[in-house]
Amino acid sequence: MSKKIRYTIYGAISVVIIALICVFAFSSCGTNNIIKIASKDATNYNMELIYNDDTKSLFGSAEVDYINSSQDTLNEVFFHLYPNAFREGAKFKPVSEQRMNDAYINGESYGSIQVKNVKVNDKDVTFSIGGQDEDILIVPLTSQLYPNSRTTISFEFDVTIPNIKHRFGYTDSAINLGNFYPIACVYENGAFDTSPYSYNGDPFYSNISNYKVKITLQNDFVVASTGELEKKESSDDKTTYSYSAQAVRDFAMSISKNFKTISDKVDGININYYYHSDTQPEKSLETAIKSVSTFNDLFGKYPYNVLNVVETSFVHGGMEFPNIVFISDDLQSYEEYTNVIVHEIAHQWWYGVVGDNQNENGYIDEGLAEYSCILFYENNPEYEMTRQEIVGNDLKSYLLFAEIYGDLFDNFDTSMDRKLTDYNTEPEYTYMAYVKSVLMFDNLRQLIGDNDFMKGLKQFYSDNQMQFVTKETLTIAFESASNMPLTSFFDSWIDGTIVIVSQ
Numbered sequence: 002m003s004k005k006i007r008y009t010i011y012g013a014i015s016v017v018i019i020a021l022i023c024v025f026a027f028s029s030c031g032t033n034n035i036i037k038i039a040s041k042d043a044t045n046y047n048m049e050l051i052y053n054d055d056t057k058s059l060f061g062s063a064e065v066d067y068i069n070s071s072q073d074t075l076n077e078v079f080f081h082l083y084p085n086a087f088r089e090g091a092k093f094k095p096v097s098e099q100r101m102n103d104a105y106i107n108g109e110s111y112g113s114i115q116v117k118n119v120k121v122n123d124k125d126v127t128f129s130i131g132g133q134d135e136d137i138l139i140v141p142l143t144s145q146l147y148p149n150s151r152t153t154i155s156f157e158f159d160v161t162i163p164n165i166k167h168r169f170g171y172t173d174s175a176i177n178l179g180n181f182y183p184i185a186c187v188y189e190n191g192a193f194d195t196s197p198y199s200y201n202g203d204p205f206y207s208n209i210s211n212y213k214v215k216i217t218l219q220n221d222f223v224v225a226s227t228g229e230l231e232k233k234e235s236s237d238d239k240t241t242y243s244y245s246a247q248a249v250r251d252f253a254m255s256i257s258k259n260f261k262t263i264s265d266k267v268d269g270i271n272i273n274y275y276y277h278s279d280t281q282p283e284k285s286l287e288t289a290i291k292s293v294s295t296f297n298d299l300f301g302k303y304p305y306n307v308l309n310v311v312e313t314s315f316v317h318g319g320m321e322f323p324n325i326v327f328i329s330d331d332l333q334s335y336e337e338y339t340n341v342i343v344h345e346i347a348h349q350w351w352y353g354v355v356g357d358n359q360n361e362n363g364y365i366d367e368g369l370a371e372y373s374c375i376l377f378y379e380n381n382p383e384y385e386m387t388r389q390e391i392v393g394n395d396l397k398s399y400l401l402f403a404e405i406y407g408d409l410f411d412n413f414d415t416s417m418d419r420k421l422t423d424y425n426t427e428p429e430y431t432y433m434a435y436v437k438s439v440l441m442f443d444n445l446r447q448l449i450g451d452n453d454f455m456k457g458l459k460q461f462y463s464d465n466q467m468q469f470v471t472k473e474t475l476t477i478a479f480e481s482a483s484n485m486p487l488t489s490f491f492d493s494w495i496d497g498t499i500v501i502v503s504q
């Protein structure tokens with residue numbers, strides 16, 4: 002996601018560096034055919050959706066060919082039901098109190114998901130709804146599921162879409178379908194991760210999977226989606242679009258009668274820009290093209306054939322999903338709009354291909370997406386933004402925030418790896434995951450030098466494609482690139498013991 006952070010103070014200031022300890026470095030090989038390999042042992046989702054514009058609802062039927070990729074034998078499988086965060090009375094709300102009026106432009110509106118007819122290997126099972134906030138579907142299996150074995154779980158679901166400017170919600174401009182279907186929870190350390198929704202950050206964590214999705218809707222809608230369009234079949238008033246996506250972490254769409262589309266190609270990748278009010282669409286597409294080109298060169302190639310950039314209603318700056326990014330039509334300046342395009346596209350590398358548990362480690366994908374913007378501007382000087390200016394502004398801004406929060410809270414916590422729901426306020430999360438993380442990566446670059454920093458990013462990308470990364474994998478990549486011990490560097494930034502000062 003991209004947050005709107007504005008600065009008024011300009012100037013170049015550097016960050017004080019901290020002490021280090023030695024650690025062993027290790028790295029593994031990347032692969033050229035990453036999608037083929039990653040899709041082989043992944044869960045397959047096969048979904049058919051019917052969208053009803055009169056009721057702003059979706060009917061879905063899904064068949065999930067689920068693979069147990071853990072080392073444990075499973076007796077049940079859990080799925081997130083994210084639309085239930087949008088229901089009336091939800092404990093974990095999708096927007097903070099401060100943003101309610103901006104998000105619910107026509108007053109409060111509710112959404113939800115109801116699951117029915119759950120079957121395992123074609124046998125009816127009695128499922129239950131659990132989790133901290135009625136947000137987990139628990140499916141009992143008909144027999145034990147051993148490691149690397151598969152079972153077929155099928156269900157139907159009714160989705161009510163709320164009137165809200167969010168990842169999941171509709172406005173007059175578009176209908177955003179992010180996190181709208183039951184998605185399997187990640188199983189790790191002997192349990193399914195059932196983290197609830199949070200208005201902080203992007204509260205999502207899911208395994209690489211394969212998708213076949215059909216959506217049927219009125220002919221006059223334009224569909225922007227994860228994956229590649231395989232087939233389009235039209236009748237008198239309805240069209241069915243069939244999409245296929247291999248080795249992606251999620252599946253999202255945005256649909257609208259207002260979308261216009263322009264397209265171009267870079268490094269063999271089709272880039273489509275869907276927009277409805279952008280007065281300079283060619284410039285936006287050009288920024289998207291340059292982003293993909295720059296990041297392909299700097300980090301390693303985007304492995305998919307398509308990337309869709311969508312101008313849509315969204316209360317925050319933007320939102321990333323695999324193969325598709327949402328850019329808010331609310332952004333106030335063209336510079337800000339450009340920045341969000343670059344940031345969200347960078348997430349295709351950091352979140353999409355290299356994944357992390359965003360419920361705890363958002364500082365990795367958000368910090369890297371923000372830092373990728375700096376690298377983008379360094380490599381595309383025509384945008385007239387410099388590293389010195391951006392990092393200087395981040396430092397000024399962070400110091401001011403720390404001063405205010407230090408006064409407000411005793412024991413002001415500056416750790417970066419808390420659960421999303423453990424942050425006191427939305428700005429606190431934004432400053433830790435975005436601003437402080439940028440300062441950390443810039444400090445790392447000062448410490449190990451430009452060459453080893455870029456080598457480390459390349460290595461981090463190639464070693465961890467289609468995997469989940471942590472502080473430890475981050476440390477390994479940069480230690481390997483620089484041949485320097487970096488454990489205490491990352492520890493002190495991330496656990497909050499480093500004190501950042503200006504000089």
Ligand SMILES: [Zn+2]
Binds near residue numbers: 004367
């Ligand atoms: Zn982001």
